[in-house]
Amino acid sequence: MGFSADRPPIHSTAARPLRVLVAEDEAVNRMAALALLRRAGHSVVTVEDGPSAVAAATDPTGDGFDLLLLDLGLPGFDGDEAARRIRRQPRLTGTAPRILMLTATATPDGLARCRACGADGLLTKPLRLDALETALTNSPTNAAPDDGAAFDPNAIAQMRDLLPADRVGALIAKTADTLRQYRTALADAWNGGDPRAAGAMAHKVAGVSGQYGCVALRRAAQALEAALERDGLAGANATAALTRFDEAYDPALAYLDRQTLG
Template identity: 80%
Template sequence: MRVLVAEDETVNRMAALALLRRAGHSVVAVEDGPSAVAAATDPNGDGFDLLLMDLGLPGFDGDEAVRRIRSHPTTTNAAPRILMLTATATPDGLERCRACGADGLLTKPLRLDALETALSNNVSNNATSGAPSEDSAAFAPNAIAQMRDLLPADRANALIAKTADTLRQYRTILADAWTNGDPRAAGAMAHKIAGVSGQYGCIALRRAAQGLETALERGGIVDGARTALALLDDAYGPALSYLDRQTQG
């Protein structure tokens, strides 16, 4: 298949490219909503069989990109399958997926088996999870093992190290948003942390980040969110240590 991946998070985009290309697909990647629309509707392009669209993109969100793609003259007669990607399958995200005209929703991390399950359904707006089923586990070693199967050792190590650096940066940005009393910015950063950590097998951190995002959406910076932030902090150190160890293996 020809696949368009719209994902603004560098480490997740690189992982998706490696995964899909190893599976034999031809892949084009973009980083924002306007670029996704331009690539999908290019009258001189070869078109795409599948679009994997992050729900939250710079420029404009993925669901707005889908609306523009679906209504464009170049895609109305040869409509590609479109699956949304999100770190957290909230009721709001599911509704946005239904409303924009996407064919389904995948929760990160992207996994080939979850993608195949979603594509085997004719039309489905329910979430298909790429996360491991062992919800109580702190780590999912198969996530990085799969990456090592797809990439040379030096590239895999560089990507894992970049992921750890990215998570450290995001924790600093989240702390600044919290100090400034900005629950929207803090929630957006928690969403990013969930997406990155899940892609690289840090399940406890992913779960804690999802909990913080939900708490901030429900009540802002109040006691419930403070408890969720403490859980996030508890998960952060072990996750970073885990990633650092992987680069030494």
């Protein structure tokens, strides 16, 4: 989804490698993005939080970046705040990098934040090279088609093409462990009456599960986040969304566990 139509396109083929900064707090997503972008021929630096993103993007001793990929929800301060601080730097005037926000769930609130922070566009996770290429040429960016299937085997197949088998297995196992931890944290937030924290965990689940092909869980997490943003913990919508979320969780974990044996 493009925001700016007046920025010149970036021709991001391997023949014209880009200097890319990726700000992503989820280790499994960060490593996947690193592998994808390097495979496409780009030079990549990764950071894990908002302050580090601003420091790297505005470092006067560095070579600078052509492209910043900033996760909307970052520790320290969010990606949209990082984008605002980067845009305010005088030394970047006239040579400002392209900024694309990354988000697992394009809620109305998230879209508004991305538009207001000075970003050039938005990419919905999981990160896909074709969607990135489209965004950089100022064409409309669309998420991958959703055919209603529970799983997308192409997500992990692509990783197996890019990385050694043992590394892929380790990433998948770490992803399953991460999702188990997030499920517990979301339940604690729900039971503690904290819809904001529950919604934040649903957002994290959507990002991680989508990157590794668990699309039914991603859909359920996106729906739960939207219901919590709209209605809080009260009402039938949030309760029904939580039920669908729980129903999708065990099949997703079983799928990932099977992939570690593949």
